[in-house]
Amino acid sequence: MPTTMELKDIIKPENMVYSKSPVLTNNVMHYCPGCSHGTVHKLIAEVIEEMGIQEKTIGISPVGCSVFAYNYIDIDWQQAAHGRAPALATATKRLCPDKYVFTYQGDGDLASIGTAEIIHACNRGENIVVIFINNAIYGMTGGQMAPTTLLGMKTSTSPYGRTEELHGKPLKITDLIAQLEGTCYVTRQSVQSAVASRKTKRAIRKAFENSALNKGTSFVEVVSACNSGWKLSPVKSNEWMVENMFPSYPIGDLKDR
């Protein structure tokens, strides 16, 4: 009996317990180790694969770290100007109602420069999916303060910590979105653990299914870690997120009708 197994003995179809979704490309992600983007990309790709809608899905990528989402999810993409993704999605869905259209936006994109676009798209009840990555910081530009940055949180543009006097309180945009009658499903999820990721995947699937039912806008916030921006290790980031982000951004459905 052999005492050691060779790689070729291990890599066999019958031993396969997990494989990368074919909706994900083979490109190596540019995201920092520990970043939530990669996990959320994977979940979206899996949902697209499982629903069999690769040929019918159009993604709108934002400005920010995830501008390059198109390098990883193998569907047709439009890359929007900063904050404008919901406007692109609006026209795309209205002109091509048989398509699944989703935007993928960060907190600077969605909750700061694109506030008007997201509020009005959601208020009109566009039959689109919005994936909102909230990591309370501008990642790509190097860790500046975001509208969702917590009070006291240090960033490169709030080096002594965010104060209410200077910047106001963090914008809970998802709570605001839930108030709009055009939205049918508004939820806040996270991906720091396998359990959390599974819940997020279910939420994303539900959002995509809603868009085919013409129920209105589905909005999935994913409270995320930006360990480079937060200047913490990946493990510490997740701990910090659970401890500090979740009290301000509690996980769960805000609306489901």
Next chain:
Amino acid sequence: MAEFILMKGNEAIAISAIRNGCDGYFGYPITPQSEVMETLMVERPWETTGMVVLQAESETSSINMLYGGASCGKKVMTSSSSPGLSLMCEGLSYLAGAELPCVVVNVVRGGPGLGTIQPGQGDYFQACKGGGHGDYKMVVLAPNSAQEMYDFVDLGFDLAFKYLTPVMILADGVVGQMMEKVELRPVKPRWSDQEIKQNFKWATTGKTPDRKQNVLTSLALDAAVHERLNHKLQSKYKQMEKEDVRFESYMCEDADHIIVAYGCMARICENTVELARNEGIKLGLLRPITLYPFPTVEIQRLVPQLKSIMSVELSAGQMVEDVRLAVNGKIPVNFFGRLGGIVPSPHEVYEAFKKEINKL
């Protein structure tokens, strides 16, 4: 038999969009062009041709809706007036960078700032020299009648899809508001999804197993790739300058002097030419129909026979710079313009012209 209807220039834009297979109009109200969307909302084309009409929350949003629609290979358009166009400049730069076709109408009013709701031509620089950031140009069509407002929607889409670029119809408050008879051209149906898939392989029609994903972006972080993209854009502009310069000459053949004017000012200056001719002065009129690409070659062709050129505009002097570039110092290039929404009469232009030629 041809069908004629009396309508405003702005209404002609709307009716033409419906009849020329436009897939989507996205706009935001602003004087003096609100009749475009108002007419579309009354006509309800979504019940006939299936055309989508949507009032956006801002001009920023409507131009980005065009980005989404154009990405799908659809014929999409918007209209606005000067302050609204300023908001759209970001989007136009992205559309140009991502090589997306669309038609944008600017019914120009007086500026800067909120300016006035009266007519103006002060957006020439913005339209012809970029407006947004980066090295890009748009085809800029300058209608001078309600008929051309109607016709240039179709022409605009043809050019937008020929070059994969935004095309601007640069009208003015006069052309938008005045009523004239308009001949309705034969109807062009909207393109089917199948036609779009076949003809526009670049469009985001959904990735099928037989092709790579389509990504419509203006981003290229690799310097060499980005330079190539820029060179590609520049080569399109060169092609436009070669193939798509449009202008109209009025009594230029024997002219000693010409006026260069576009839009409503060209209509007025036609009468100025008559006034001059009645007094034995050989004045002609060159009307650029495309402001970009500019009829530089035609001006250069005329220069040897001319003693002077006058650019007449509802601005402080913008197109005159392109006339001077074409003339390159060979003969005097004068300028006459009114501001604030004041539209000069043919006589006023004639007096200004005579004052200048008396100095020669």
